[in-house]
Amino acid sequence: MNWSSWAEFWDMGGYAFYVWGSYGVVALGVALELWLAAGRRAEVLLTLRRSRDEALAGDAP
């Protein structure tokens, strides 16, 4: 067991800024990429459905 308390864990032997600064930005980067990619999927599907609906409306008599 490395840590006798949560406070000790968060302190990282005095290197908290460097360790959590690294892990935090990695987590943030991954979260941002997932969010952007999911947003693009929604956008692409919306655009495709709209252009299909417009084409269908154009065909109607």
Next chain:
Amino acid sequence: MFWLQYAAPQRLYALAGRVYPLAFALAAVLTAVGLYLGFWVAPADFQQGQAYRIIFIHVPASWMSMVIYVAMAFWAWLGLGFKTRVSGMMTQALAPTGALFCFLSLWTGALWGKPMWGAWWVWDARLTSELILLFLYLGYIALTRAIDDPRRADRAGAVVALVGVVNVPIIYFSVKWWNTLHQGASVSLTKSPSMAAVMLWAMLVMTLAFWAYAVGMAFYRVRQTILEREHDAAWVGELKEMAA
């Protein structure tokens, strides 16, 4: 060969849709195991104290930044040589994740370098060549987005990917070829690793986690590129996600 059927965008779309949830799930499980090993099982380093725990993400991010670029060069070569339609799509799908890992490698390296070397950044061969890799990624992304015609974008991008790949061995061997401040490899194919087994395991599990994440991300992203390029195809209109 059986895998050639996935050179058809429709097949790749279906395959990617099945693979990406599995890859993301695997990445989540491996991350949990890797972080457990890295923070609770691995002891503090006798020289670096707790700060060394940055390597459990720094080394995997650096490795993946190189692996993804090599994968892009492979797809680029396939696309130029065999004119397969999905090659350019795969190259484009990999690039943002490679750029992210490259940035994270530099970021976590800076945060390790400050307490250990006393400097956020030095212009040594390892750091400089990794920075060049980031510019190659960004250049590839900017170039392929600037060209409207997908086939021309793919070809121009493939040239960047193939020319740029010479930088990867330069990064890898930089610590041998030049006298760098960056330390030599802790893990190599030719000799036993110079680190404790549990630390090595934590690093390897995190690498597999990043690898699974990259696979999931590339397959997730390639589906949107396929939809955009194949929007007139009948099979796209029949997808269940196109209902409503």
